[in-house]
Structure formats: C-alpha cells, structure tokens
Amino acid sequence: MSLVEVTDLTVEFGSLRAVDGLSFRLARGEALALVGESGSGKSTVAGALLGLHRGTGARVGGSVRVAGTDVRQASDEELRRLRGAEAAMVFQDPLSSLDPYYAIGDQIAEVHRVHTRVSRRAARARAVEVLDRVGIPDAVRRSRSRPHEFSGGMRQRALIAMALACEPDLLIADEPTTALDVTVQAQILDLLHTLREETGMGLLLVTHDVGVAAESVDEVLVMRHGRAVEHGPVGTVLASPGQAYTRELLDAVPRVDAPRAAARASEDVVLEATGLHREFGRGKSAFRAVDDVSLTVHRGETLGVVGESGSGKTTLGRMLVGLLEPTAGGIRYAGRPHTGVDPAVQMVFQDPVSSLNPRRSVGESIADPLRARGERDERRIRGRVSELLERVGLEAAHYDRYPHEFSGGQRQRVGIARALAAEPRVIVLDEPVSALDVTTQAQVVALLGELQRELGLALVFIAHDLAVVRQVSDRVAVMRRGRIVESGPVDEVYDAPREPYTKQLLAAVPALDPQLAARRRAARRELAAA
C-alpha cells in the first residue's frame, strides 16, 4: 500500500477551485515534488494531506489516504493522531511558524508529548536529541532559546527537528528553503536528503523552484491552475519535458552557468562611488553595514550586486540613490558630487505591493516624479503617464486602477514606470524580481533589457539570486559583510571565481540536472568533512 494515495482531489474556496481533480501516489521512502507557480494550488494539496482545510469552509472532494488513514472521513481524534506522528509538515517562513513566546525545545517537546506517552523530562531530552540531529550546535543550551534568537537557517532546522520528533513516515515540506540564502538552502536540502536516507521516510516537497526540486526528489509533478500538467521521474521531466507549460517554465528559469550575451563596453562613467561606509547605531552596538565600497557604473551597462542577506547590498543601493547618507565616502554622478536625491538616479524596490500606495491609483503614483519636477498641466501629465504605462507593457487605461487590481509582475512594471518618469540615467533595482514567479520574472528581466537598450540606461541590479544576476549583468560585484569581495566582468567571476566565498556561493546554487546535483551534493559533503 502506498504511503500517500490522492485520488481525484478537488479543493474549493468559495467559487475558486484551487485544486482540480489531482491524483498521485507516493510510496514509503520515495520523494515527490509538487512544482508550480503561485496560485497553482500546490500548498493547498499539502494542507489537504493533513486535513488542514477542515473547519475553514473549504470544500474538499475526492479521496486522500495518508498512512492508511482516510483523511476526509477520519474523526478529529484520528486526524490529530495522523498529524505529526504519521505525517509531519515543515512550513515556510520559519520565523512566523514557531511560537515567539516559548523556547524552541519546549515547543518540540510539546508536540512530542501529544503523540507519545512520555514524561516532560523525556520529551525535553528528545527535543534536544532532534535539534542535535538537524545540526543545531550546542543543542542543550540552544533548545532554551526563543525563535527570535535563532538565524533563519537555524529556525528552519528547528522546524525540521519538530517534524522529526515523532519519527513520521511522511515529511511534507512546504517551500522549506524559500526564505533562506543559497548557501543555507543547500545545507537544508542536504539535511533533508540525509534524513531521508537514514530514516526511509517519504518526502513530499512543495516548491516553486525547479532547481530545489531537482536537488531533492525522485519524481516531480508540475501543477498549474490546480491541475497536474506533467508527472514523471525528475530527470525525464526536466531533461525532456513533454508539455508546453513545463518547457515554458524551464525556459524561464535563469541558469547560473549560461554565458551572458556580449557585454557592451562604454567608457562613459555615470555613477561613481568611492570609499562608501555606512554605520547603524552608536557606540558598542554600532554595526557597519557597508564597509569601504567603491564602484563605477558606465553608461548603458548593468552592474550586478550579489550577496546573501545582511551583506549590505540594500544599504549600498539606498546610498547610491541618495535615500541614505553615507557615514563616509562620496558618490559622483556624471562627474559631479551627488548628495541627496537626484531625479537622474532612480530606484525600483523589491516589494511592489508595499512600495506602491494602496490608496492611490497607479497613474497618480507614476505621476509623482513629474509633479515633483514642477509639472502642473494635468493633460500633459496624463499623456506622459499613459506613454510610460504603455512603455512598460501595461495599458494607458490602467491609469485609474489601484495597485490591488494588478498581479505582482504588473505592479513591478508600475514601479519601473514610476522610476522612468523622472527620465533617469541610472536606475538602482533592489531585488526587483525576487517576489515574482519565474515566468513573470523572465518577462520583467526582458523588459529591463529592452529599456536599457532603447534609453541607454545604466542599471545597478541588486539581488541574492546568482542566476538572475548572471542573466542580466555585464559586470558583477559580490558582497559579503559590507565589503565587495570580488568584482569583474560577469563571465569571468562566474566561470573562474577567485575568491573562496564566490566559489562557495556558486556551489550552493541548485542545479537543474539531478545527476549533477547529486555530484555536487557529494562534493559539498566532502568539503564539509574536510
């Protein structure tokens, strides 16, 4: 009997059909990835396996059997026995998925005691044991910490430890690495792989990242609009996809090993930063976010700035546009010193939802830079905004719509239009595509390239995603702890990295080829053992 048997599953929220006639099986010890873009229903399926939709008003049809339990028919009591003991879920965003008020060890012990008749003390010991197993150093002491005292990677490990506490047969991991840096992501994926080898449990991985799937599973099920598009062994599906949508999805994934099309060299320096420093806080608690960074940006080129969280890349970007004063060092724009905000240097922000005012129409938001420059003629403003909207692939009629009426990709286009309104020479883009699905991401990246060619814009592209940065940049700077550790033409840095840190970063990027992924995993293991 299979560990998981899903037959003709449908889940409806009101009139929205999130999952539509999905069937699949998963045997003990096997690993299956549900891959899809946002809204494809993949997380809904994961929730349905544990009956998490019970009592929420969602209508569930079809049959779901997990470890012999019919999830739809089971009593509340049976369902509670299934949850955690037979099938455990590892959630996304480990900060909010743990209770902020209790020590991590206590939370794991609580879950353990729900399913096992043991003393408080024994449960606590089990919590320390599993924390140690997932690689939390000094587990006895750290088990008394609260979630905010852990780093993102450690919190994710703690959630995996919680899942392990009752030795489940099935691990359901919902985007377990989405919030993490690449090097940490590689560690977590390796950990999941090792645990699976050791315990023989089944793994259902939910992810939007094809690379993460290629690293971790045997089979992959591609979902779109709640339906299965393609299902098969991971090597086959990724190497020779049978469906058009799968191909489209794979084509959109930026490759870290794809060379960049010929870089356009220009000697014209538009933006130059020398010896930039930025500190936050004072005295003992002072923190140096950016530490002696110098860079130049030429006309018409893209400078990629890549680094993990906390490397200072956002602080650097904000200083380049003048939103933040450097503690020391200077910025020159077109040869003259540049202080404060200048219309010629614009910024596009990461989160297109929160960087647009929800109470104002997008047209008004785009018109802001025009009005700031003193334009008062409403007809001219409207004309120019309509032009900009069309320029970024939206419609002039969208002027009066509000941000919530747009998709993530469209909102990011609005953000770009707003930056363009000031007729800048340089645009600093801070993680402009990291909140977007891969297909949307590819469209926005293409739009940026097009705008750059037509308008001769210089772009500073800040991102944590090494593959995207390679795809768009002519030159790249790798940041770590506030410093640029390596910089140069993009192909040189990616193909022949000099710094160990750059090598480490590149080695952590998930490969799309499962065999390559396995080889690299082995290499990482050796590296860790050495």
Add this chain to the structure above:
Amino acid sequence: MSGFGGFVLRRTVGALVTLLAISVIIYVVFYVTPGNVAQISCGPRCSPAQVHQVAQQLHLDDPLYQRYWHFLEGLFAGQDYSTGTSVAHCPAPCLGLSYQSDRQVTDIILTKLPVSLSLVSGAMVIWLVLGVGTGVLSAWRRGRFTERALTAVTLAGTATPVFVIGLVLMIVVCGELRLLPFPQYVKFTDDPEQWAWNLLLPWLSLALIEAAAFARLTRAAMLETLAEDHVRTFRAYGVSERSVVGRHALRGALAPVIALNANNFGGAVGGAVLTETLFGLPGIGQELVHAVKVVDLPVVVGMVLVIGFFVVIANAVADVLYAVADRRVVLA
C-alpha cells in the same frame, strides 16, 4: 537575565521621573492659579487672620521653586505646621492640611484608599476572568451562535451605564430576592467574609461593564493570533485545540489586555465615583468629588497625586509583565 534586570530598572526610573513630572504639573496647575490661593484653600468662612496663617504655612511669599521644594520635602520628610497655638507634625508622605476639615490630607486619603482598592481589585479579578473568558470563547466560536450571542451581550454591556446595572442588581438581589443585605462597607481587617459579601454587588456592577470592553479587545486580539502561522503549525502537529487556543493563541493576545488593564485599574482607583456613590462606599472617588465641590485645594491636589501614582505604577507593572510574557520587548 541582566538584560531583563536592566529593563526593570529602566522602567522603574522612568516611572519615578513620570511621577515627579506629574507632581510639578499638579502643583503648578493648582497653586499658581489666579486668585488668592490661601483664601481658596482655607475656605469661604475663614477670617483674614486664618487666611494669613494659611498663606504662611503654604509659604506663599517664597518664590515658586522654593514653595514646590517645601511641598516635595513634606512628601519625603514630613513637615511641621504651626496652628497658631501649637505645632502639629505631619509625618513622611505629607500632602498638607485640609484647612476646611482640619485634618491631614494623608489621613483622609488613608481612610478612603482601602475602600477604593477593595472595590477595584475585587472587580478587576471579575472583569479579567469574565472579559478574557468571553473574548476567548467568542473568538474560538467565531461565526457560530455562541459568538453572536456573546457579541450582543458585550455590546449591551458597554452601552449600559454603571448606575443602571448597579440599581437593577440591588433591587433584584437585595430587594426582591433578599439574597444579600444592602451593601455597606465592612473593613477587611474586621471581617473578611462580610467584607466580600458586602462588596459582591459593587464588584459585579463595576466589573460587568469593564468586562465587556475586555471581551471585545480579547476577541479581536485572539482572532489575530489564531490566524498566525505558528498556531497553524501546532494544529498541523495534532496539538489539541484547547492547547492551541489556551497556550499558544491566548499568550499572544494578552499584550493589549495587560495594557488596557493597567489603565483601567489605575483609573478606577480614583474614578469609580458612580459605583462608590451608588453603593455608599466611602472611597477615593467620592471624596474627590466632595473636595472639588467645596474647593478643598490641598485634598484635591493630594488625591490627584495619589490617583496619578496608581496609574503610573499600574502601567509600569504592565510593562514589566509584557516583558515577562514576551522577552523581545526587553530588546526593543
């Protein structure tokens, strides 16, 4: 724990500074008013000689900062007053003399304070249990009949004045059913049982209205925490609903409840005038109203200071409780 100890220390110093600032403001507001302060303090029936004596006792000829200094000195070290024929001593927390009743303000307050504290602390227990309980229940039973019924009751509760509830309770419980005698204040130290029985109705009438506010606040906070990801985590691990709601969701929802409770407790010590009057409890609120009516300035100043003291202390305690509940507060 050094971080926690430091936090408590900082918060205590903050409370002291606030109290000092309050005393300055109150002193200035009441003693630097236009008109003859000595005449006002002494009351309308004072002779010019008496007014002169009061002016001397209040050091009205000295510059303002010296007068305030005397006032502070009285608070911390006590003061001697010459009454013309003899010298009366007013010990350490000396808030001055009530010239109209010829009593020391501290004594007046000390006789009234136990009554007010009895009323408010008992009522607080009831409003917390009732309010938080109702709030948790209605958040948990969201959308069902229980919730709608509770929402209606709490809305009615917030809309009903205390004298209506109090009167109805008295008429029904004491008058019709004769379950309790009409309330009459008995000192706790004299007879704890009678103390509680007599205070039961005042407690209920004060608490029922406050409980409604707590229920609404708790419900809103609970709905928020119940929707949080970590609550989903524990549900997905088969943790019982009782534990999810009682342990994980409630703890997150307590912060605003603690804050509201601090304010309401502090405020009710001096502000439960209606309840005190209705049940004939000789508490701070009643005395304050009386003192205001007859313009007994030293009493008003003393009372306002004491009420301010309770509000500040209640809030400081609330902040520390906050930090105990959520250690991240210490870092902020």
